[in-house]
Amino acid sequence: MRSRWPPPQTRLLLGLLLLNVRPEIYKGIRVVRLAGLFLFLFAFSAVAALGAEESEGANQEPADMELTGEPDSRNPFQRLLPEAKLHGYSLSSYRGRWGDGEDDHDIYEYLTITIDDLIPNHVDAELSGRFYEDLNDPGNPLSFDDDLFIDIDDARDHQWPDRLSTGWIDIHDVFRDNTSLRVGRQYLYEFDGLHIDGAQASINRVGKFDFKAFVGRPVTYYSGTHGDSTFGISTTYRATKNTKFRAKYYRYTDDSRNLDDDQAEIEFWHREGRWGYFYGSLNTLDSDLKDLVLSSRLISERWNTYLVIRMYRLLSEIDEHSIEFSPFFAVLDELEPFSRSDIRLTKRFGDTFDLFGGVSVRREDSSSDDDGDVANSDYERYEAGFTVYPNKKVTFTSTGQYWDVDSGRRFTGVTTEIDYRPIDVLRLSAGNSYGEYRNEFFDTFRQLQFRERPDVLTYFGSLNWKVRKNTTFKTRLEIEDNDFEDDLIYRLQSSVSVRF
Amino acid sequence: MKQKIQAKTISLVLAVLLGVVLTGCDEKDLSFESPFPHVTHFEMGIECSQCHEPDGMEISFPSPASCTGCHDLAEDGTVGAICSACHTVNDEFRESEKAIRHRAVEQFGAPLPVAYEETVFNHEPFLEDQTQCLSCHARVEEEELKEVFMPDMDLALAFYAESGQPEPPCSTCHSMYDIDTEPTSHKAPAWMREHGLTIEFEGKDQCSYCHEENMCTTCHEQMMPQNHTALFRLQTHGLEAEWGRESCSTCHRVDFCTSCHNQVRPRSHNAGWTGPMNNHCMDCHTETGERSSCYACHDPGVAETGHVANAAMPTDPRYAPAHFPGSPCMICHDPVSGTTGPRLRHPVTEEDQCGVCHRF
Numbered sequence: 001m002r003s004r005w006p007p008p009q010t011r012l013l014l015g016l017l018l019l020n021v022r023p024e025i026y027k028g029i030r031v032v033r034l035a036g037l038f039l040f041l042f043a044f045s046a047v048a049a050l051g052a053e054e055s056e057g058a059n060q061e062p063a064d065m066e067l068t069g070e071p072d073s074r075n076p077f078q079r080l081l082p083e084a085k086l087h088g089y090s091l092s093s094y095r096g097r098w099g100d101g102e103d104d105h106d107i108y109e110y111l112t113i114t115i116d117d118l119i120p121n122h123v124d125a126e127l128s129g130r131f132y133e134d135l136n137d138p139g140n141p142l143s144f145d146d147d148l149f150i151d152i153d154d155a156r157d158h159q160w161p162d163r164l165s166t167g168w169i170d171i172h173d174v175f176r177d178n179t180s181l182r183v184g185r186q187y188l189y190e191f192d193g194l195h196i197d198g199a200q201a202s203i204n205r206v207g208k209f210d211f212k213a214f215v216g217r218p219v220t221y222y223s224g225t226h227g228d229s230t231f232g233i234s235t236t237y238r239a240t241k242n243t244k245f246r247a248k249y250y251r252y253t254d255d256s257r258n259l260d261d262d263q264a265e266i267e268f269w270h271r272e273g274r275w276g277y278f279y280g281s282l283n284t285l286d287s288d289l290k291d292l293v294l295s296s297r298l299i300s301e302r303w304n305t306y307l308v309i310r311m312y313r314l315l316s317e318i319d320e321h322s323i324e325f326s327p328f329f330a331v332l333d334e335l336e337p338f339s340r341s342d343i344r345l346t347k348r349f350g351d352t353f354d355l356f357g358g359v360s361v362r363r364e365d366s367s368s369d370d371d372g373d374v375a376n377s378d379y380e381r382y383e384a385g386f387t388v389y390p391n392k393k394v395t396f397t398s399t400g401q402y403w404d405v406d407s408g409r410r411f412t413g414v415t416t417e418i419d420y421r422p423i424d425v426l427r428l429s430a431g432n433s434y435g436e437y438r439n440e441f442f443d444t445f446r447q448l449q450f451r452e453r454p455d456v457l458t459y460f461g462s463l464n465w466k467v468r469k470n471t472t473f474k475t476r477l478e479i480e481d482n483d484f485e486d487d488l489i490y491r492l493q494s495s496v497s498v499r500f
Numbered sequence: 501m502k503q504k505i506q507a508k509t510i511s512l513v514l515a516v517l518l519g520v521v522l523t524g525c526d527e528k529d530l531s532f533e534s535p536f537p538h539v540t541h542f543e544m545g546i547e548c549s550q551c552h553e554p555d556g557m558e559i560s561f562p563s564p565a566s567c568t569g570c571h572d573l574a575e576d577g578t579v580g581a582i583c584s585a586c587h588t589v590n591d592e593f594r595e596s597e598k599a600i601r602h603r604a605v606e607q608f609g610a611p612l613p614v615a616y617e618e619t620v621f622n623h624e625p626f627l628e629d630q631t632q633c634l635s636c637h638a639r640v641e642e643e644e645l646k647e648v649f650m651p652d653m654d655l656a657l658a659f660y661a662e663s664g665q666p667e668p669p670c671s672t673c674h675s676m677y678d679i680d681t682e683p684t685s686h687k688a689p690a691w692m693r694e695h696g697l698t699i700e701f702e703g704k705d706q707c708s709y710c711h712e713e714n715m716c717t718t719c720h721e722q723m724m725p726q727n728h729t730a731l732f733r734l735q736t737h738g739l740e741a742e743w744g745r746e747s748c749s750t751c752h753r754v755d756f757c758t759s760c761h762n763q764v765r766p767r768s769h770n771a772g773w774t775g776p777m778n779n780h781c782m783d784c785h786t787e788t789g790e791r792s793s794c795y796a797c798h799d800p801g802v803a804e805t806g807h808v809a810n811a812a813m814p815t816d817p818r819y820a821p822a823h824f825p826g827s828p829c830m831i832c833h834d835p836v837s838g839t840t841g842p843r844l845r846h847p848v849t850e851e852d853q854c855g856v857c858h859r860f
Contacts, residue, residue, distance in 0.1 A: 089712060093722060099730075110718050128714050130721070151733060152760040153721065165714050187713060223755035241658060269701070277701040297701050308697060312746075326754040328745050331761065335745065362744075377743045405743040415726065433726060437736050456731040469681075482731040489730045495722070 083120040088113040088128075091497040097149050099480075099489035104149035105135040112166075124170040130163040148489070152222065163221055178204040188214055191232055191250050192324070195219040198230075210236040218252070220323065227255025230324075242271040254322030261322045262286055275299050285325060288316040304348040308358075312340045332375040337365040344383070356399075357384035374441075379405040395419040408440030408451075425466040433458045456482040470499040546570075548633040670709075696750075720751060 078084075091110040097103065112128035134154075168184030180202045188194040190212060198216015215231040232250025239245065249264045267281040277297040283290040295310035318327045319334045327335035344358030360381040385399030396418050403411040417431030436455040442448070462476035475494040482489070541551075551566040653673075660667050685691060699707070707715070732740070741748050741757075748757075 089715070089718075091718065091722070097730075108722070110722075112712050112714060112718070114712065126712075128712070128718075130718075148730070148734070150764050152756065152763070165717060187717070189713070220753060220755055222753075222759035241655070271701075279701055295700065297697065323753050323755055328741065328748065328754050328757060330754055330758050332741060332745055340746075375742045375745070379743050403743070409739065409743060411740075413727070435727065435729070435731075437739060439739055454731060454735060456729050458729055480730050482729065484731060484735055491730075493722075 081115075081118065083117050085116040086113065087116070087500060089497065089499050091495055093493060093495035096492045097490065100148055100485050100487040102148045103136065104147075104154065106132060106154065107135060108132045118169075122172060122174055124172070125168065126170075127167045128165045129167075130165065132162065148485070176203070180204075185219060190234055190246075191248065194230060194250075194324070196230060208238045210238075212236075214250075218324070223323070224256065227253075228323075229253045229255075244269050252322045252324040254324075257320070257322060259320070259322045261325050263290070263325065275301075285316075285318070285321070290318070291315055306346040308342070308344045310342040312342075314338050333373075334376070336373070336376040338376070339363050339365075352389045354387040354389075356386070358382075374407055374409075377405050377407065377409070379403055393421050408438070410436075410438040412436045412438075427464040428462070429464075430459075430461040432460070454483040456480060472497045552633075 089110070089112040091108075093108045093110070094106070095108065096105045109131045110128070111131075112126065114124070114126040116124050118125050164185060166185050166187065168182050168186045170180055170182045172180035181199065182201075183199045185195075185197050186200060188196060188200060191214070194214075196214065196216035196218055198214060200212065200214040200216075202210065202212045204210040211234070213231075213233045216229070218225045218228050218230050230250060230252045232248060234246060234248035236244055236246045246267045247265070248267075249262065252261050252263075253259075254261070263283060263285050265281055265283045268279070270276075270278045272278070275298060277299075279293070279295045281291075281293045283292075292313040292315060293311070295308070298307045298309070299305070300307075314335065314337045317334050317336055318325070318329075320326065320329045329335075340360060340362040342358065342360040344356065346354060346356040348354050360379075360383075362377070362379045362381075364376050364378055381401065381403045383399065383401040385397065387395060387397045389395055396416075398414070398416040400414045401411070402413075403409075405411075413433070413435040415431065415433040417429055420428045422428070434455070434457050436453060438451070438453045440449065440451045442450070458478055458480045460476060460478045462474065465473045467473050473494075473496050475492070478491040480489040480491070550569075656673065657667060686695075712718075727740075728737075
């Protein structure tokens with residue numbers, strides 16, 4: 001019998017070096033590595049937070065400190081970049097889920113570090129992202145039957161990698177005030193929240209105008225964007241203090257689908273005193289009018305009422321488009337033109353009682369209950385609820401909603417929650433939520449009508465404790481009882497966040 | 501008919517609600533009605549500071565001496581008229597005294613983000629001349645006994661922007677709120693549900709006073725909507741996506757769906773899923789052979805090779821000659837009226853789709 005090469009000891013050494021060892025050893029190494037990472041991040045955040053608090057209390061300038069001859073107590077960061085201001089946010093979170101004989105335990109770490117005045121008055125920078133670790137590797141299941149807790153956002157043995165959310169440098173006010181060039185990974189909230197690796201330039205307050213332009217490669221965590229690109233421009237006109245208009249255009253090139261989409265949009269905002277807020281937008285997609293939005297928020301202090309009225313109109317059919325404009329076509333087919341109107345009213349009675357309710361109505365243009373197109377439906381949605389404030393420490397809220405969707409589909413939901421703040425820094429909540437779906441469908445081949453009515457009952461309790469001015473501890477436990485599982489499903493999430 | 505009745509009912513409800521609300525849509529907001537005849541005094545050239553003297557960082561409410569400096573109350577017999585202009589009115593006006601001190605404007609409801617309850621504004625640098633008072637407290641001079649306008653944060657920031665000065669730290673005006681202390685609006689029960697609306701109406705500018713730009717995504721990754729239960733994740737999200745996919749698009753793009761469905765088999769796709777009596781793809785993905793059909797989740801190559809068992813075609817020479825491309829399948833295989841061939845045992849939408857799976 002021929003002996004295997006290399007010998008076992010060498011294999012073990014090589015395995016350790018390459019971390020390609022037995023899973024349980026590898027898992028141990030990962031847990032230690034993770035614990036170290038979290039300890040480091042937590043200590044870093046805590047030290048930075050304490051430093052921030054101390055510096056708030058100390059008015060003495062660094063230069064003055066040197067003149068006094070006292071030892072320089074500044075941290076290395078301050079010594080290296082004395083003018084720069086480092087601040088940020090760290091959130092360490094544990095999420096555990098278990099039920100039906102299965103369990104899933106993960107740790108997530110979110111970290112945002114911002115440096116203002118990296119070069120005084122001209123350069124800022126930010127880095128943020130998410131790390132995670134799966135504490136119990138379930139292998140590589142392919143079905144919900146194999147693993148109850150499959151979730152594309154779940155920490156899953158790094159099957160889906162850590163995330164870099166932002167990483168940019170902002171160069172501003174160099175050649176002219178109110179100008180900026182931001183380079184790197186960034187969100188473009190003005191352009192439908194696009195997430196890009198690229199550059200954005202802005203020139204603000206040119207008279208009553210602001211201008212923006214960007215170019216870059218889109219970022220998404222769920223599919224490849226190799227070969228994709230996007231660019232756009234916008235201008236905002238501040239007509240008055242209470243009225244502004246914006247015109248924007250951007251193109252999204254989706255290489256994998258060989259699609260180019262151009263969206264142009266005009267938006268306006270107007271505020272009338274403190275009682276009226278109005279918003280409107282008109283979009284075009286490629287050569288078609290796409291949609292129209294009109295919404296208003298009306299507030300009456302005299303009547304203690306708050307009213308939101310919103311109207312959305314999809315003006316043309318949308319089918320296959322780039323990832324940015326796809327109406328989930330791949331799984332739901334075309335989105336047919338429709339109108340949806342929403343109205344929601346909140347009224348306060350005295351100091352102890354709020355009543356609110358609303359209606360949403362969706363109507364497809366070519367609507368017919370029996371057209372078989374379940375992905376383009378008419379519906380009415382009703383919502384009502386109340387909040388009681390028996391005293392300043394306790395709040396009780398109950399809401400109910402009912403969806404009446406064509407083709408025999410319904411949803412009924414009720415949620416109640418009681419909130420107790422014994423002291424300013426502590427908030428305790430408990431409640432439950434019930435939802436029942438009703439789905440009817442007709443099998444045309446077998447000529448049979450089917451009906452399913454799954455329901456779900458969830459109990460939850462949470463604690464929110466502001467441990468220090470910039471440190472918060474939160475924990476929430478949910479227990480879910482639904483029709484499809486024999487066992488209860490538990491979900492526990494605890495987090496510590498530090499702002500520094 | 502049913503739709504007409506519903507439309508009428510909804511229109512009626514909307515009209516009533518709108519009427520109720522609009523009747524109360526006065527622009528009372530944060531201003532308050534002062535019984536003091538400001539305009540008369542402006543016209544006489546009396547400056548604001550003659551009555552509203554600086555009191556530390558605040559502006560004081562006028563004392564009786566402010567009146568007696570000009571009015572001989574005892575002699576002109578107007579004691580009652582003049583004094584009662586301010587001093588005999590009800591508690592509401594005494595409350596408005598606090599408003600001058602920027603303290604007692606009670607916040608209404610959840611979504612109003614502005615409250616002066618903890619605001620202490622240092623008036624001193626602005627007291628050089630009367631014009632500067634009016635640059636913030638506009639409308640005092642417009643009409644007799646009218647509102648005294650209280651400025652808000654937008655106005656304050658606009659002042660700094662227009663004057664070219666950098667924005668001051670929060671503590672310039674705020675004694676309590678800062679980046680680590682949430683405003684009252686955030687404590688309201690409805691805030692979690694309704695804070696998204698404020699973004700539509702006011703943009704993210706106000707959020708960015710305190711929050712980092714990526715705070716939205718960081719928080720929403722951690723705190724999913726309440727309806728995203730295990731049942732929702734496992735079973736019912738498809739149902740909700742069918743009737744309201746617009747809601748999904750608030751957070752998700754199409755690759756979120758397809759990426760997950762490509763990797764994770766739905767519960768319904770069990771061992772018997774491909775059996776001919778099963779509903780199979782056709783219930784959900786009706787356009788066989790189109791990108792939106794089975795190919796939504798399955799790569800076309802995989803889908804075709806994975807279904808070779810279903811591609812079994814007749815080998816009997818009696819029937820084989822009939823199976824040429826374009827032959828009318830349903831003449832023989834119609835599930836009800838099929839004549840010679842085995843009757844179809846699974847649903848189809850159009851006859852020409854047979855060739856998508858079955859080879860000839």
